[in-house]
Amino acid sequence: MTAAREVIVYADAEAVADATAARLLLRIGDTLAHRERADVVVTGGTVGIATLAAVAASPLATAIDWTDVHVWWGDERFVPVGDADRNEGQAQSALLASLPLPEENIHRMGAEGQFATAEDAATAYAREYADAGSPAFDVLMLGLGPDGHVASLFPGHPGLAATGSPTLAVHDSPKPPPTRVSLALETINRAREVWVIAAGEAKADVVARCLRGDLELPGAAVAGSDRTLWLIDAAAATSI
Ligand SMILES: O=C1O[C@H](COP(=O)(O)O)[C@@H](O)[C@H](O)[C@H]1O
Numbered sequence: 001m002t003a004a005r006e007v008i009v010y011a012d013a014e015a016v017a018d019a020t021a022a023r024l025l026l027r028i029g030d031t032l033a034h035r036e037r038a039d040v041v042v043t044g045g046t047v048g049i050a051t052l053a054a055v056a057a058s059p060l061a062t063a064i065d066w067t068d069v070h071v072w073w074g075d076e077r078f079v080p081v082g083d084a085d086r087n088e089g090q091a092q093s094a095l096l097a098s099l100p101l102p103e104e105n106i107h108r109m110g111a112e113g114q115f116a117t118a119e120d121a122a123t124a125y126a127r128e129y130a131d132a133g134s135p136a137f138d139v140l141m142l143g144l145g146p147d148g149h150v151a152s153l154f155p156g157h158p159g160l161a162a163t164g165s166p167t168l169a170v171h172d173s174p175k176p177p178p179t180r181v182s183l184a185l186e187t188i189n190r191a192r193e194v195w196v197i198a199a200g201e202a203k204a205d206v207v208a209r210c211l212r213g214d215l216e217l218p219g220a221a222v223a224g225s226d227r228t229l230w231l232i233d234a235a236a237a238t239s240i
Pocket residue numbers: 043044045046047048074075076077087142143144145146150151152175
């Protein structure tokens with residue numbers, strides 16, 4: 001059973017990032033009050049990385065016992081470590097470097113150079129996820145591309161329908177870089193809470209199409225088992 005989508009509109013992109021950061025930190029605290037660990041999936045993208053920077057700046061971050069928090073990614077660009085396109089590198093600079101988070105709690109997707117192919121990196125990530133007990137993620141954040149993609153699941157691309165493994169390799173991505181690793185849709189939808197975060201006029205049409213349920217768009221197909229939140233700014237909400 002999937003909960004209905006809730007849409008929360010903030011004034012601008014900065015407010016989306018600040019409010020999402022505060023919400024995330026409170027959610028992690030609440031989770032750790034009744035479970036031994038919290039599993040959180042972070043996202044790349046403009047507002048995704050701004051949200052991580054807002055977490056780093058928040059006084060609420062000091063109230064969390066980070067040794068019980070595990071960080072995962074929804075997708076990654078299959079380029080070498082140190083490439084500016086790496087979602088994990090951007091997250092490292094924006095947030096992870098400033099947290100007392102044990103290295104073994106940071107579950108990065110593999111890079112070109114570490115693995116021969118994106119398939120190998122996807123398989124290794126699936127194994128890492130299984131070794132962790134295949135957790136239902138407590139919070140899974142997703143940016144939304146102007147084409148309606150989430151993670152590295154693109155509209156009209158075969159990866160959207162992939163089943164049988166928690167992860168997949170993506171080739172010929174319409175957005176560069178072309179080779180990527182992604183969580184599969186069915187893994188995303190096992191999360192307790194899925195939060196789609198988007199800001200800006202360029203996202204207005206696609207936000208409206210997703211919220212109308214246009215299932216050609218990956219953004220319309222994601223949902224958490226407990227809660228699905230769309231955290232957007234006024235500009236991205238103009239066509240709803
Ligand atoms: O390529 C990607 O793009 C999306 C959205 O990016 P945005 O800059 O339009 O917000 C992001 O969520 C995804 O993780 C990333 O790999």
